[in-house]
Amino acid sequence: MQRVTKTINLQSGDPEEKRKEILMYFHNSFDLEEKLFETLRGDDSYFLRADPLRHPLIFYFGHTAVFYINKLVLARILDKRIDPKFESMFAVGVDEMSWDDLNKAHYDWPIVEAVRSYRNKVRNTIDRLIKQLPLTMPIGWGNPFWIIMMGIEHSRIHVETSSVLIRQLPRDEVVQTDFWDYCHEQGISPENELLPVPSGQVKLGKVKDHSIYGWDCEYGSRKVNIKGFNASKFLVSNHEFLKFIEANGYHKKEFWTEEGWNWKEFQQAEFPRFWIKEEECWKFRTMASIVNMPWNWPVEVNYLEAKAFCNWLSKETGINLRLPTEAEWYRLHDQSNIPDQPEWEKAPGNINLEYKASPCPVDKFKFDDLYDVIGNVWQWTDMPIDAFPGFDVHPLYDDFSTPTFDNRHNLIKGGSWISTGNESTKHARYAFRRHFYQHAGFRYIETDQPVILPENLYEEEPDVTPYCDMHWGEDKFGIPNYQKTLADLALNFTEKNSRQHALSIGCKVGRTAFELARKFNKVTGLDFTVRHLKAGVAMQNKEYCDILSRKKVT
Amino acid sequence: MRYTLKEEGNLISYHEKHLTDFGLAEFAGKVDFLQGDISNLIAKFKNYDLVLVENAIEQTYDPIKFLKMIHKRMNKNSTLIIASTYNWKENIIESEKRVGGFRKDGESFTSLDGLTEILSKYFLLEGQQIDIPFIYRENARMFKHYFSQVMIWRKKS
Numbered sequence: 116m117q118r119v120t121k122t123i124n125l126q127s128g129d130p131e132e133k134r135k136e137i138l139m140y141f142h143n144s145f146d147l148e149e150k151l152f153e154t155l156r157g158d159d160s161y162f163l164r165a166d167p168l169r170h171p172l173i174f175y176f177g178h179t180a181v182f183y184i185n186k187l188v189l190a191r192i193l194d195k196r197i198d199p200k201f202e203s204m205f206a207v208g209v210d211e212m213s214w215d216d217l218n219k220a221h222y223d224w225p226i227v228e229a230v231r232s233y234r235n236k237v238r239n240t241i242d243r244l245i246k247q248l249p250l251t252m253p254i255g256w257g258n259p260f261w262i263i264m265m266g267i268e269h270s271r272i273h274v275e276t277s278s279v280l281i282r283q284l285p286r287d288e289v290v291q292t293d294f295w296d297y298c299h300e301q302g303i304s305p306e307n308e309l310l311p312v313p314s315g316q317v318k319l320g321k322v323k324d325h326s327i328y329g330w331d332c333e334y335g336s337r338k339v340n341i342k343g344f345n346a347s348k349f350l351v352s353n354h355e356f357l358k359f360i361e362a363n364g365y366h367k368k369e370f371w372t373e374e375g376w377n378w379k380e381f382q383q384a385e386f387p388r389f390w391i392k393e394e395e396c397w398k399f400r401t402m403a404s405i406v407n408m409p410w411n412w413p414v415e416v417n418y419l420e421a422k423a424f425c426n427w428l429s430k431e432t433g434i435n436l437r438l439p440t441e442a443e444w445y446r447l448h449d450q451s452n453i454p455d456q457p458e459w460e461k462a463p464g465n466i467n468l469e470y471k472a473s474p475c476p477v478d479k480f481k482f483d484d485l486y487d488v489i490g491n492v493w494q495w496t497d498m499p500i501d502a503f504p505g506f507d508v509h510p511l512y513d514d515f516s517t518p519t520f521d522n523r524h525n526l527i528k529g530g531s532w533i534s535t536g537n538e539s540t541k542h543a544r545y546a547f548r549r550h551f552y553q554h555a556g557f558r559y560i561e562t563d564q565p566v567i568l569p570e571n572l573y574e575e576e577p578d579v580t581p582y583c584d585m586h587w588g589e590d591k592f593g594i595p596n597y598q599k600t601l602a603d604l605a606l607n608f609t610e611k612n613s614r615q616h617a618l619s620i621g622c623k624v625g626r627t628a629f630e631l632a633r634k635f636n637k638v639t640g641l642d643f644t645v646r647h648l649k650a651g652v653a654m655q656n657k658e659y660c661d662i663l664s665r666k667k668v669t
Numbered sequence: 670m671r672y673t674l675k676e677e678g679n680l681i682s683y684h685e686k687h688l689t690d691f692g693l694a695e696f697a698g699k700v701d702f703l704q705g706d707i708s709n710l711i712a713k714f715k716n717y718d719l720v721l722v723e724n725a726i727e728q729t730y731d732p733i734k735f736l737k738m739i740h741k742r743m744n745k746n747s748t749l750i751i752a753s754t755y756n757w758k759e760n761i762i763e764s765e766k767r768v769g770g771f772r773k774d775g776e777s778f779t780s781l782d783g784l785t786e787i788l789s790k791y792f793l794l795e796g797q798q799i800d801i802p803f804i805y806r807e808n809a810r811m812f813k814h815y816f817s818q819v820m821i822w823r824k825k826s
């Protein structure tokens with residue numbers, strides 16, 4: 116198998132060449148997963164719950180194969196299931212919302228051999244489909260090969276998340292294989308410093324005909340003007356983080372957010388998840404080994420710990436420090452001139468499995484002035500994920516992103532050593548609950564700009580949404596929009612010289628008021644229920660008025 | 670603005686609308702949204718050239734009080750438009766505070782009668798009342814079809 120792969124250009128190329136490329140990408144992805152599971156010591160290891168909040172690894176061994184079949188059946192590309200029982204049992208992971216959301220459900224998991232033989236059947240089926248399905252270029256959202264790519268990229272996400280679960284298994288349940296050998300370089304951590312990043316405008320989001328596969332949340336467009344800031348030259352290393360521990364940071368409530376403190380108290384956390392304290396000596400857990408503490412590797416923590424560290428260091432130094440937002444990360448990326456994954460010859464950072472199977476020193480990969488702008492470990496941002504203007508769900512995977520648009524899932528950017536495929540591209544947008552552990556650390560920035568949380572979440576109130584549809588939805592049964600009809604009537608009966616101020620009573624989600632504003636100098640929309648007004652106010656958000664942001668994804 | 674809609678059972682769909690889709694973006698700055706109670710409208714709401722009441726009198730607890738008062742908040746020669754389904758909310762409006770839709774002195778007294786009786790003291794009716802339909806979507810396969818009655822009144826000078 117090929118360890119280093121590139122995600123596929125879906126916009127151009129000869130169809131038959133493309134077919135071969137996708138076939139190879141598919142088999143490499145399938146092999147990569149099996150390579151990962153080779154690190155489990157024996158069959159029993161598959162059934163241990165590495166994390167009390169997640170399924171055991173056997174689930175993930177079956178899940179990615181089942182995903183192909185379920186999506187292809189949903190898309191009506193396949194008309195026969197392979198094993199309906201498996202395709203139900205392995206379909207849905209645990210949707211952990213809280214750190215005490217214990218997964219207590221009892222499952223009667225099949226033996227490893229049964230799952231392996233199921234995987235082989237799926238491999239043959241997908242192999243045949245890739246060889247036989249009609250392939251036309253370009254491959255867009257509606258193309259059957261998009262669904263194949265969805266399955267491949269989905270499996271690559273799980274290679275990464277499963278590697279985190281393997282890292283959480285007891286050390287003697289895993290074996291260190293050559294393929295997954297870790298970086299042997301370690302040493303003294305460099306002194307971190309703040310370097311200037313000039314102001315500039317960043318453009319977030321992908322256009323619909325972007326050349327590579329993307330998840331729904333990556334599409335759309337948002338422009339943000341970034342004020343210049345200073346960024347830490349290196350990701351925060353284990354050594355730099357140690358100072359926070361030594362300053363008793365895990366016991367000082369003042370540095371933690373309320374959510375962070377509650378998590379810390381619940382977990383009784385004293386230091387990062389993969390640190391091991393052996394008597395007076397610090398050790399470190401890689402995916403499959405225990406090694407001496409690599410002080411110059413990036414620290415891996417959850418958002419809550421990263422945030423507490425920034426608050427502590429701010430107090431310590433008297434400088435305003437925090438994590439970058441998503442847009443500020445783009446600014447770092449833009450000024451570093453980094454080619455995106457499919458275009459690089461050799462990865463410019465510790466990413467895409469192009470080096471060793473672990474983080475490496477924070478001063479190994481330089482991008483202009485800063486290190487590790489991409490790769491090594493993911494970087495927590497201070498920004499909860501939301502949809503870009505122009506967002507649409509993919510009809511065959513409508514719960515990939517939308518459940519995370521709740522201001523409780525923060526974005527990570529940049530990718531880690533094991534991020535491959537879509538994960539290792541610039542526009543990848545993954546978000547996790549803030550207490551969640553991934554191969555993720557952080558860099559801090561100095562700025563006086565506050566973080567503005569997303570406000571454009573979905574209106575979901577059952578007594579408001581029908582009015583959103585009535586005011587702004589398509590006409591139904593040939594009946595023209597009621598609010599526009601009323602407003603037009605009003606405009607017909609008022610004279611030009613007496614259109615100073617209109618009062619729209621019962622304005623609900625605002626259509627009538629906006630329609631009246633075509634001719635009136637001023638319109639006041641009045642409603643008894645504030646919850647109704649929220650949607651009208653949201654319409655005035657500049658993102659919904661900006662013509663350039665309106666490029667629909669289809 | 671983004672919203673979800675109920676399709677069937679637990680299934681929902683996702684929607685995003687921009688003012689630009691409706692050619693309204695350039696007017697957005699002229700609109701203010703405020704919470705208010707029309708049965709007890711605070712003094713700052715005044716000096717209007719148009720008051721458009723969209724299915725609100727049947728939802729407020731003292732519609733008669735509102736109808737008798739609103740002319741004071743309106744400019745000379747201004748226009749009042751009342752759209753209503755006369756679907757008087759029983760749990761909100763006490764029966765003696767309803768505008769119409771009951772027997773009075775033994776005869777039917779419609780909401781149209783009630784509105785006309787109150788409003789003609791302060792306004793002149795422009796033309797005839799008209800019926801305008803609208804649709805309220807419950808889910809993908811269930812819709813309510815309403816007819817609002819709409820009257821246009823000109824304030825007496």
Ligand SMILES: [Fe+2]
Nearest residue numbers: 178208269273
């Ligand atoms: Fe999954």
